[in-house]
Amino acid sequence: MQIWSWHGFFTYLGSPYIFRGALLTLGMTAVSMVLGFFLGLLIAVMKRSPQPWFSWPARFYVWFFRGTPLLVQLVVIYAGLPKLDIRLSVMACSIIGLTLNEAAYLAEIIRAGLNAVPAGQIAAARALGMSERQIAWRIAFPQAFRLIIPPLGNSVNGLLKTTSVTSVISMEELMQRSQILVQDQFMVLELFSVAALYYLLMTTAWDFFQRRIEHFAERPYRRQQRVIPEAVMELPISSQDAR
């Protein structure tokens, strides 16, 4: 048996079966990420609340969903919901599981971003008579959002690969499909290389997308004409040259 078959590699690379698996992986990631972001935002805001009725459920949520394996969460959703007479597709169960799990991690990322907004700005906004809602949407979120994009990028990268866990409830995404084909001709290296290449393509595409988002978030900081602060202008020429 030969070590590496280019023919096999390119056959699998062009396989519509594998390609559709990659699309499923991409779709699950996108949907879970967006839903998880909004759920995470809600949990982050709740966790920061001084009211224990809000903060304790949020704490519990993060504790629970970060502290138990995604695999278990998926199985519980997949096997448990039918017992409550709720019948959902494998796809729906996968997205629910991924969303609930991802939201717990995203909540902590978002919370870190919100904590980084200077308390003095919040107090100033309050003193100006702004409501808590206005402060959140106009002062806190825009500044926090800019800070959390890089860790958010990490999450997207991680989630793209974590989606493979959904194979445990028979979701046929990229990884599962690769494994199914391995049974066929035992081209383990070729198939997994193809899978790796697809993952790499998707993470690369995300990198571009992330740069666009960062560009968007930097907009308020770029639109203004940037001027050199007086302190710098007052420096003697020689020390400016040294910079």
Add this chain to the structure above:
Amino acid sequence: MPYIDVRDVCVRHGKTETLRDVGFTAERGEIVSFIGPSGSGKTTLLRTLIGLQSVECGRMTVDGRMVNMSEPGSAKVLRAQAAIVFQQFGLFGHMSVLRNLTLAPTVVAKRTHREAEHEAHELLEKLGLADKANVLPDDLSGGQKQRVAIARALMLRPALLLLDEPTSALDPRKVQEVSSLLRDLARDGMTIIQVSHAMGVVASLSDRIVLLEAGHVRALGHGRGQASQTPDIAAFMNTHSDDPESGASAGGSPQGFREPQF
């Protein structure tokens, strides 16, 4: 009946009483200075006046309208009549100077953008910041940030302007500028309350001085210059006049007062 009458302010942090039965009065257009050692409750008292501090008891009358400061809805009333400039300014980092000024007038007071921007440009012009309208706060010097923060507070047309250490971030020349600005505002009828460690500024600006000590009023002084300095106040100001930012020694001799240059 005084224009501003604050009475019986009590603030508690756990078991410690941060403020106890604090009160003072002021007339329209006067400048009041809170002085006292660190931890005496000056900033806390200032924050109570704009509803940023929950109080156990306390009431404040401005122009005959009484606000019970311990009532839940009091913050809204207090904020409608006062504006504050923080020591660290609290300028919104993601907004231009202009937007910092127009945000509250447009989203809180529901004035039109056009009107708010027109007024903001006028204020910036007056404060020598006309060319900074589109600049972000991070690109400003300390003195410029200070003036932007004052301008933002003035956009609300407050009856009462509160300032926490307005001169601490400034070099002596800027201290003079800010002092003369506060003088002008007071002359136009605005009542100004400042917390300050700069005894030179306190001596030259104040119509009234409130000396706080361990959360209660140790002494109240009233009158221009030395008239406001009761023995306790004069003693405090003398021992604290070596603050680097205070510029001149206060109290003692009349030469100790520094009149701002106009």
